[in-house]
Amino acid sequence: MRDDIKEVLITEEEIQEKVKELGKLLTEEYQGKFPLVVGVLKGSLPFMGDLIQQIDTHIELDLMDVSSYGNDTVSSGEVKIVKDLNTSVEGRDVLILEDIIDSGLTLSYLVKLFQYRKAKSVKVVTLLDKPEGRNVDLVPDIAGFIVPDEFVVGYGLDYAEKYRNLPFIGILKPEIYQG
Numbered sequence: 001m002r003d004d005i006k007e008v009l010i011t012e013e014e015i016q017e018k019v020k021e022l023g024k025l026l027t028e029e030y031q032g033k034f035p036l037v038v039g040v041l042k043g044s045l046p047f048m049g050d051l052i053q054q055i056d057t058h059i060e061l062d063l064m065d066v067s068s069y070g071n072d073t074v075s076s077g078e079v080k081i082v083k084d085l086n087t088s089v090e091g092r093d094v095l096i097l098e099d100i101i102d103s104g105l106t107l108s109y110l111v112k113l114f115q116y117r118k119a120k121s122v123k124v125v126t127l128l129d130k131p132e133g134r135n136v137d138l139v140p141d142i143a144g145f146i147v148p149d150e151f152v153v154g155y156g157l158d159y160a161e162k163y164r165n166l167p168f169i170g171i172l173k174p175e176i177y178q179g
């Protein structure tokens with residue numbers, strides 16, 4: 001699996017250090033507020049698992065599965081709900097956790113949905129931000145790392161459902177895409 005990686009962009013150590021830093025910020029931000037932390041499946045799972053352990057105040061967890069990508073590296077431009085939340089967001093401070101914001105379609109859809117459902121506040125934390133990929137105007141409240149306009153994998157991010165279990169973020173060798 002690791003042989004398929006052309007370049008490591010962000011190491012495991014850099015990710016873990018950043019996650020601790022973000023956890024401290026969120027601990028201050030949400031002290032005494034009991035936020036609903038929403039992980040966006042499947043990509044945010046490793047980030048969510050690590051980050052929540054660094055938030056030192058009470059939180060509630062839920063998961064949502066929305067999809068705008070197929071097995072390809074290009075967005076379909078359409079967001080659909082695959083699995084909705086189990087919890088009502090009405091009156092709640094909602095914190096959405098994402099692995100990456102690229103076109104911004106997924107997040108802008110979710111932010112609008114939770115506002116429509118009368119959340120008290122909606123904030124977005126993403127591990128990776130790819131501003132050059134943006135199709136819609138969306139700026140995360142907190143972003144861990146800015147990444148270049150390349151298709152990245154690892155730490156939750158897949159190519160054809162593979163590589164999510166790599167502990168770092170990398171770029172694949174071109175021959176992997178070419179088959």
Ligand SMILES: O=P(O)(O)OC[C@H]1O[C@H](OP(=O)(O)OP(=O)(O)O)[C@H](O)[C@@H]1O
Pocket residue numbers: 040041042043044066067068069075098099100101102103104105106107157158
């Ligand atoms: O800003 P965007 O262009 O909308 O891209 C970001 C979204 O794309 C990926 O999810 P994907 O739909 O591939 O699902 P997955 O997390 O299950 O891989 C990623 O995890 C984000 O949720």
Ligand SMILES: Nc1nc2[nH]cnc2c(=O)[nH]1
Pocket residue numbers: 069100101102103150151152153154157158159
């Ligand atoms: N794996 C992966 N999924 C994405 N979804 C949106 N952008 C990306 C990316 O760069 N890599």
